[in-house]
Amino acid sequence: xxxxxxxxxxxxxxxxxxxxxxxxxxxxxxxxxxxxxxxxxxxxxxxxxxxxxxxxxxxxxxxxxxxxxxxxxxxxxxxxxxxxxxxxxxxxxxxxxxxxxxxxxxxxx
Amino acid sequence: xxxxxxxxxxxxxxxxxxxxxxxxxxxxxxxxxxxxxxxxxxxxxxxxxxxxxxxxxxxxxxxxxxxxxxxxxxxxxxxxxxxxxxxxxxxxxxxxxxxxxxxxxxxxxxxxxx
Numbered sequence: 605x606x607x608x609x610x611x612x613x614x615x616x617x618x619x620x621x622x623x624x625x626x627x628x629x630x631x632x633x634x635x636x637x638x639x640x641x642x643x644x645x646x647x648x649x650x651x652x653x654x655x656x657x658x659x660x661x662x663x664x665x666x667x668x669x670x671x672x673x674x675x676x677x678x679x680x681x682x683x684x685x686x687x688x689x690x691x692x693x694x695x696x697x698x699x700x701x702x703x704x705x706x707x708x709x710x711x712x713x
Numbered sequence: 714x715x716x717x718x719x720x721x722x723x724x725x726x727x728x729x730x731x732x733x734x735x736x737x738x739x740x741x742x743x744x745x746x747x748x749x750x751x752x753x754x755x756x757x758x759x760x761x762x763x764x765x766x767x768x769x770x771x772x773x774x775x776x777x778x779x780x781x782x783x784x785x786x787x788x789x790x791x792x793x794x795x796x797x798x799x800x801x802x803x804x805x806x807x808x809x810x811x812x813x814x815x816x817x818x819x820x821x822x823x824x825x826x827x
Binding site: 634695 | 755756757758815819820821
């Protein structure tokens with residue numbers, strides 16, 4: 605089967621750094637997305653990785669290791685507005701998007 | 714551009730009732746998708762369409778039907794609603810189906826079946 609694992613919930617402090625991990629076992633790999641979803645809202649695009657390494661975009665960075673089936677999303681200088689769920693999604697060999705259940709990130713002052 | 718719009722935002726149905734969830738996009742995207750998201754779960758693909766007149770089943774199509782008569786509209790029909798269909802429904806679109814393009818989501822429809 606195809607599986608994407610993320611922690612269910614994480615807590616961090618405003619101004620700190622947090623790393624949200626995602627491990628996947630899929631039938632093939634053609635890329636990995638991270639989406640942000642605030643409570644009661646639709647998911648919005650954060651990042652896309654297809655090659656190994658780190659992609660940096662402002663306070664957010666995403667890392668991919670295809671050999672390990674592993675990615676992480678790094679959020680720096682956390683703000684209260686970063687409280688949201690973060691969804692990892694993998695494109696498999698059939699170009700289907702397989703979604704993880706998401707990680708709920710709680711930011712405390 | 715309004716992007717992807719969905720109506721209604723909320724709906725309560727009785728078991729056995731039917732309804733249509735509306736989805737419209739004004740970005741001239743060929744590819745459109747319907748997902749459901751249950752609490753604490755990931756998005757599950759119900760149906761998708763690669764263009765007007767073409768639709769196909771996703772991971773969880775039972776109990777649903779779709780049509781795509783225009784590029785802009787992709788309605789989702791629930792026939793004989795069941796409590797298991799209580800969920801949040803998201804419509805999404807993308808310019809292509811290479812899988813590598815960003816999906817743009819509508820605001821969702823929260824459906825409760827009692």
